[in-house]
Amino acid sequence: MxxxxxxxxxxxxxxxxxxxxxxxxxxxxxxxxxxxxxxxxxxxxxxxxxSESARQLRAGSSRMLAMLVLDMGNPFFVSVAKGAERAARDAGLGVMLGNSAGRADEEAYYLSLFAEQRVRGVLVTPADHSGRHVRDFARHGIPFVHVDRMVPESEGCSVSVDDVVGGTLAVRHLLAAGHRSVTYISGPMGLPQCRDRHAGALAALAEAGLPADALRHVEAARLDVASGIDAGARLLGLRDHPTAVFCANDLLALGVLQSLYAAGVRVPDDMAIVGYDDIEFAAAAVVPLTSVRQPSARMGRTAAELLIEETGEEAADHRHRAIVLQPELVVRGSSLRRPA
Known part of the structure; x- marks a missing residue:
């Protein structure tokens, strides 16, 4: 050596x-x-x-931000992280990345590690729905910003997307195409994103004068492809198949698409599908996937810029803000045809 x-x-x-x-x-x-x-x-x-650690002790500040994402297996969070990394790099900083994999214990581990490392600040998408671990972390006095999760400004800065609007866009599109039998496939409903997208779907039904029970709901164990395949099989097991499906993210939708394809169900002729996030794979699917696009890279960049502002030379003038970005519907082949 x-x-x-x-x-x-x-x-x-x-x-x-x-x-x-x-x-x-x-x-x-x-x-x-x-x-x-x-x-x-x-x-x-x-x-x-x-020695960066020695420099940090002398200067009293770190050049490293930390970021804790919910699922690095999801391309959505990869894009968010890239946006944050670009903003950090432009400011002469680096990013330390952690993956909670949706587990509260992993979240607690990484937040503790970030505190030990005395990072400059943390970008976090909480896995613990109670927010307990983030509140515990706040006692260390290290600034943090919530990403993909809106919180009151009294609790800190946050950058999120209006998922109620996103759910409304998705189901409004399906209703406009003539569908009256729609199923919402979500991940765990403990996640605010899944609840908000469901609320948006119900809002679209109310807007069309349809009752809430016109929307059936299948809850998947996780927001991944394997759970989507399982949800697709459960969907096909229902007595009356829906003519359209709205999935809480694109990985679920791609899994459902695989399940339907294997069973000989034609998309969109027999069943239309709308996903959420508009990850890169959505457009490349065997049937290009209609999806609600989240500005993921912009979300990461905006969150990092807020954190850099809060930890920089003008920190004394910083005021917490809750920034809510707007989604948009990207229509592709998986939802284009009207039902027979």
Whole structure:
């Protein structure tokens, strides 16, 4: 293993003080050009890397944000993370990523780890519906922003999408196509996103003068493809098949599509499908998937910008905000034909 070069060794080889090397690294404008070039040459030759933990102790702040997402297996959260990473990079910061996988115990583990690392701030999509772990984390005094979850401004900043509007867009589209037998396939209804999308679907029925019981509901164990396949099989087991399905996310919808395809059910001729998120795979499905698009990358970037503002030089002027972005419906082949 190669020996780590210390800042003292760099100073000795460059024939300068340790303070001069520190200035080259942190305040280069204070060092004469010839000295700066000599020190930088030694740094390049020796492969010296500054200790970020030591720098953090001296400066009293970290250059790392942390992000805890609900499911890194979902391309939606990958896109959110990319948006956050881009904003952090533009500000000269990095992002440490954790995946709770929808588990409260994993959420508690990562929040504790982020606190130990004294990160600059945290972007979090809570897995614990009670919010207990986030409230516990708040005691450390590290700023945080809720992502894909709206909270009162008194509890901090948040960036979310209006999922009630999204659910309304999806079911309004199906009703406009002539469907009167619609089933909503959700993940666990403990998730606010699933509840809000269901509320939006009911709002579309009320808008059309239809009763709430015109919408049937199948609750899946998780928001993934495997759960969608299982939900599709349960759907086919119903006495009267619906003519249309609205799924709480695209992974569920793609699973349902697989299940229907395997059973010989034609989409959209026999059953229309609408998903949610508009992940990259939606347009590439065997039947291109109609989906409610969330501005995922914008959500991540906006959340990171709020966190950077709260932890930056103008933090004293920061005011918590709850930013709600708007979804849009992207219509593709999975919902285009009218029922017979």
């Amino acid at each position: 190669a020996q780590t070069v210390s800042i003292k060794e760099v100073a000795r080889l460059a024939d300068v003080s340790v303070g001069t090397v520190s200035n080259v690294l942190n305040r280069p404008e204070k060092v004469a050009e010839s000295t700066r070039i000599r020190v930088q040459t030694i740094i390049e030759q020796t492969g010296f890397v500054r």
